[in-house]
Amino acid sequence: MAQRFWLFKSEPSVFSFDDLEKSPSRTTSWEGVRNYQARNRLRDEVKRGDGVLFYHSSCAVPAVVGLCTVVREAYPDPHQFDRKSRYYDQTADPAEPRWLLVDVRAERALPKPVTLDQIKSTSALAKMDLLRRGNRLSIQPVSAAEWKAIRKLGGL
DNA sequence: GCCAACGTTGGC
DNA sequence: GCCAACGTTGGC
Numbered sequence A: 001m002a003q004r005f006w007l008f009k010s011e012p013s014v015f016s017f018d019d020l021e022k023s024p025s026r027t028t029s030w031e032g033v034r035n036y037q038a039r040n041r042l043r044d045e046v047k048r049g050d051g052v053l054f055y056h057s058s059c060a061v062p063a064v065v066g067l068c069t070v071v072r073e074a075y076p077d078p079h080q081f082d083r084k085s086r087y088y089d090q091t092a093d094p095a096e097p098r099w100l101l102v103d104v105r106a107e108r109a110l111p112k113p114v115t116l117d118q119i120k121s122t123s124a125l126a127k128m129d130l131l132r133r134g135n136r137l138s139i140q141p142v143s144a145a146e147w148k149a150i151r152k153l154g155g156l
Numbered sequence B, C: 001g002c003c004a005a006c007g008t009t010g011g012c
Helices: A017-022 A035-044 A115-121 A144-153
Strands: A003-012 A027-029 A051-056 A063-076 A098-113 A138-141
Touching: A003 A063, A003 A144, A017 A027, A017 A051, A017 A063, A017 A098, A035 A098, A035 A138, A051 A098, A051 A144, A063 A115, A098 A115, A098 A144, A138 A144
Parallel strands: A003 A051
Antiparallel strands: A003 A138, A027 A098, A051 A063, A063 A098
16 A cells, blocks of 8 residues: 555644654654544554644644654554543443544654645645635545645745 | 534434 | 534634
8 A cells, every 4th residue: 555645633732743743752642533534534544654744723823834654553542441531432332442543753843834824825735625614624635746745835 | 702614412 | 314403623
């Protein structure tokens, strides 16, 4: 399977790219996917070695700020069984875990973050899911061409 | 803080 | 299986 590309959203006030770079091994488990479409993508399509655009949402300047790599494919999210977690799911069955997560490692920050405004005004990026009205999916597919364009805009 | 868009839930 | 109510997301 050829390498694919994704865009993962995170609220920087909760977990920023900077936080990821400071994490052990620059790696984190991508917590909190609680949407079936996103879950199915994690389960079926996101593979080790895939590229991930780290996007900051719900903040002053929404932007793609860094590049990551998927280092571990989907496995059961332990938080669904942890009463104390904000991601606890009372109805999750340990025998058949409902929610999954993958691990991602920071590769590098973009020298120049690529802002939502820039994405909107770049014709090569006009078809990104991000720009679809009302799109709230936290895990979105990105084409190879879009990946390249973002890298370039970001100064790589 | 507002509000549009969308997913999920639950009554019927 | 429909659909209204509700909760959440996320740009502004």
